[in-house]
Structure formats: structure tokens, C-alpha cells
Amino acid sequence: MAFDAAALIRSLENCPCGKKHAAKAPFVSFEKGLTGKTGAILREKLGGESLLLVWDENTKKASPGLLESLDSAGYRVKLLTYENLREATMEVSEKVMEEAGEADLILSAGTGSLNDVCRYAAFRLQKPFVIFATAPSMDGFLSGQAPLTVNGFKTTLDAKAPEVLLADVDILAASPAELKAAGLGDLIGKYTALADWKIASILTGEAYCPSIARLTREAVEKAVKPIRDGADPAHDEGYALALMEALTLSGLMIYLAGTSRPASGAEHHMSHLWEMLYAARGLAPLYHGTKVGVAAAVASDIYHEAVREAPCFIHHTPSPKALEEAFHPLTESIMRESLPDPASSVRDEEIAMAWGEITRIVNEEIPTGEEIRAILRKAGGAAAPEDAGIPGDMFEAGSKYAFYVRKRLTLMRLLRTRVEPFSETEE
Numbered sequence: 307m308a309f310d311a312a313a314l315i316r317s318l319e320n321c322p323c324g325k326k327h328a329a330k331a332p333f334v335s336f337e338k339g340l341t342g343k344t345g346a347i348l349r350e351k352l353g354g355e356s357l358l359l360v361w362d363e364n365t366k367k368a369s370p371g372l373l374e375s376l377d378s379a380g381y382r383v384k385l386l387t388y389e390n391l392r393e394a395t396m397e398v399s400e401k402v403m404e405e406a407g408e409a410d411l412i413l414s415a416g417t418g419s420l421n422d423v424c425r426y427a428a429f430r431l432q433k434p435f436v437i438f439a440t441a442p443s444m445d446g447f448l449s450g451q452a453p454l455t456v457n458g459f460k461t462t463l464d465a466k467a468p469e470v471l472l473a474d475v476d477i478l479a480a481s482p483a484e485l486k487a488a489g490l491g492d493l494i495g496k497y498t499a500l501a502d503w504k505i506a507s508i509l510t511g512e513a514y515c516p517s518i519a520r521l522t523r524e525a526v527e528k529a530v531k532p533i534r535d536g537a538d539p540a541h542d543e544g545y546a547l548a549l550m551e552a553l554t555l556s557g558l559m560i561y562l563a564g565t566s567r568p569a570s571g572a573e574h575h576m577s578h579l580w581e582m583l584y585a586a587r588g589l590a591p592l593y594h595g596t597k598v599g600v601a602a603a604v605a606s607d608i609y610h611e612a613v614r615e616a617p618c619f620i621h622h623t624p625s626p627k628a629l630e631e632a633f634h635p636l637t638e639s640i641m642r643e644s645l646p647d648p649a650s651s652v653r654d655e656e657i658a659m660a661w662g663e664i665t666r667i668v669n670e671e672i673p674t675g676e677e678i679r680a681i682l683r684k685a686g687g688a689a690a691p692e693d694a695g696i697p698g699d700m701f702e703a704g705s706k707y708a709f710y711v712r713k714r715l716t717l718m719r720l721l722r723t724r725v726e727p728f729s730e731t732e733e
């Protein structure tokens with residue numbers, strides 16, 4: 307089935323929000339049996355004689371016929387095969403650059419880290435870049451940035467979006483259930499992200515695009531629907547395709563909005579905090595979307611509870627001791643990232659005046675935490691922190707203080723710093 311990126315981009319020309327949503331349209335195709343056509347598609351779209359194919363043993367096994375297809379289209383293929391690439395580091399990306407040498411294109415077969423190391427290498431070498439996606443696991447396929455670990459620190463670097471994004475629906479449907487559940491978790495997080503975006507724009511006048519919000523939401527609904535209707539998440543092809551389309555669209559919308567607002571709010575802040583604490587404390591990483599799905603349910607519970615009554619304002623800053631306990635050993639760097647407070651220009655009276663509208667957004671646009679957990683469970687994913695194995699103290703740090711990880715106004719930040727009883731009244 308065609309995913310018409312060009313038509314989507316055109317539909318946002320002259321957008322009433324006033325922003326110019328311009329982007330070069332990538333060629334995107336998700337189709338059953340696409341693997342055998344991959345060589346021919348690349349020949350037609352990008353040409354060239356030789357390519358570097360980067361994958362690992364898992365994605366190689368998931369992509370039978372890919373190499374033959376490239377061969378029969380006449381490509382000279384050089385291989386770079388990793389055992390199991392879980393972390394995107396600068397060293398790996400530099401290795402890709404070295405191996406790419408005279409190759410005309412870089413082809414990444416896989417998702418996540420495998421895409422990111424190639425995304426950055428292709429950007430540095432200014433070579434055409436192709437993703438052959440093997441699982442619908444996160445929304446970064448069309449991203450123009452790469453999170454790479456440089457000297458031990460996770461750093462977001464300018465990189466390039468692929469000129470061509472391909473996936474074989476047979477491969478997507480057969481991908482591991484936990485990767486699909488992670489993809490759905492990343493999408494479920496859009497409910498709270500979109501609500502945070504709208505609420506922030508009401509309170510501060512921050513740029514907001516109703517068209518982008520609507521398109522993102524529709525894509526999420528389409529991916530959630532088969533699960534609500536009882537589809538088998540392990541095998542259903544329609545579900546795997548809807549997931550892939552929604553994740554791709556969400557990534558494209560980030561690009562067109564010029565901000566990650568349509569995809570990332572309080573739930574992503576929790577996920578980021580957990581990710582950093584996991585790394586700092588030496589725990590094996592969880593999938594991004596697994597954490598986002600769990601966090602979305604937590605944020606939804608807090609938001610729905612908050613709007614049951616009018617806000618009772620207090621002004622409260624968590625004690626340095628509480629923050630040190632929550633963030634150790636990252637306290638200093640997290641606190642630096644958080645200041646100045648993006649809510650400082652918003653007065654209590656303005657929040658009180660907007661409360662009716664905030665209540666409506668939460669009640670009408672965010673499913674309850676219970677509903678979110680039910681969807682995640684039906685999809686075979688972790689729904690609650692204990693399902694994902696998130697330690698209790700980290701869960702608490704996330705639900706109370708994660709807003710500190712980004713300088714961004716969310717409803718969570720307002721609740722945690724100035725609304726009783728969500729902010730602690732004493733230490």
C-alpha cells in the first residue's frame with residue numbers, strides 16, 4: 307500500500323496555522339512481498355552502482371531475499387554485519403563511514419540504532435540513504451536527527467532523513483511481538499503529547515497546528531483500532547501495516563511541525579528520565595516505546611484526576627534532597643536542562659481561566675489510564691511499571707519529577723509545581 311508522503315506534505319501547504327510546513331518528500335512504500343522488488347525500486351529512485359548494506363544477525367535473518375534482490379538489480383553490495391546492535395555509538399557510525407568508502411548509497415536494514423548510525427554517516431558523507439525497516443517499533447524512521455552516544459553521553463546530532471523508506475508487510479507482521487508492542491506504546495503516547503501541546507499553546511501562545519495534531523491523532527486511532535477490535539497482534543498484517551504507517555506519519559509530522567511537540571509530552575519526559583537512570587545505574591535498556599506506553603497511562607491517570615476539581619494553587623519547589631534522591635547521579639545535568647522554568651510567565655489566574663478548556667481536552671482527547679493499559683495489554687505489551695520491571699523508586703521519580711528533563715510546558719509541570727495535591731505541600 308502506498309504511503310503518499312508527497313500528498314501529505316501538499317495537504318499542509320498554505321496551512322491555516324500560518325507556518326510553512328515544507329519538506330522534501332521521501333519515497334515511502336510498505337507492501338506485502340516488497341523484499342524481492344527492493345533492488346528494482348532503488349535502481350529506479352536512486353540509481354548508482356554500489357551500495358553498503360548495514361544490518362545485524364537479527365535483521366539479516368528477518369530479511370530473506372533482500373541480498374538477492376539487490377544483486378539481481380545489478381548492485382555491487384558491500385556488507386557490514388553486526389552481531390546484535392543495541393546501542394548507536396559514534397564509533398559504530400564512524401565505522402559505517404569508513405566502510406561506505408566509494409559506495410553510491412547506504413542501506414540500513416533494521417530499525418532504531420541500526421538506522422541512526424547510518425543516518426548520521428550518510429549525512430556526514432552526503433550519500434543517499436535508504437531504510438529497509440524490519441519492525442514497526444518506534445516513530446523515528448523519517449527523522450532528520452540521530453541520537454548517538456558520544457564519549458558515553460547520549461547526544462542528538464543533525465543527521466539525514468532517508469530518501470527512500472521501504473518495508474515488507476510480511477516482515478513487519480512477523481517481527482517480534484515486543485517490538486510491535488513498543489511501536490504501539492510510542493503511538494499511545496501521542497494522546498498525552500497532543501493534549502500537552504494544545505494546553506501549552508492556550509496558556510502561552512506557543513505555535514500549534516490543528517492540522518498536524520489531527521493527522522497524528524487519526525493515524526494513532528487507525529493503529530489502535532485493530533487491537534480494540536480483537537486483532538491478533540502477533541500475526542495480523544493489517545495491524546502491522548497500520549502501526550508502520552502511523553509511526554511513519556508521526557515522524558513526518560515532527561519534521562513538518564518543526565518541533566517534537568506533536569509526538570512528545572509529559573509521557574516522553576518520563577521515558578527519557580527512566581532511560582537516563584537505567585543507563586546511569588547500569589540496568590539493561592528497555593525499548594523506547596515500552597516506557598512511553600507505560601508512562602502515557604501514568605500521565606493519563608494524573609491528568610484525569612486533576613481535572614475532576616477546580617485547581618487549588620500553591621507554589622512549591624521540590625526540595626534539593628528529594629531531587630537528589632530522584633535523579634542521582636544525574637541531578638546536576640538534569641537541573642541545568644530544566645531552567646529557566648517555561649511556566650514562569652503563566653499566572654495562576656490564567657490557568658484558572660483556561661481550566662474549563664483544559665478539562666475538556668483531558669476528558670475528550672486522552673483515554674483514561676485504565677483504557678490505555680487495556681489496549682497495551684491486548685497488544686501484548688507492558689502496561690504498568692511493574693510489567694516492564696521499572697523499579698519502584700524510578701517510577702516515583704518519573705511520575706513526580708520527570709518534567710525537569712526538558713524545558714517544555716506540560717500540564718504535568720503545572721500540576722507538580724503549583725496545584726494541590728499533585729505537588730507535595732511539604733518536605
Ligand SMILES: [Zn+2]
Nearest residue numbers: 445492594598
Ligand atoms: Zn517516541
Ligand SMILES: [Zn+2]
Nearest residue numbers: 321323515517
Ligand atoms: Zn499547520
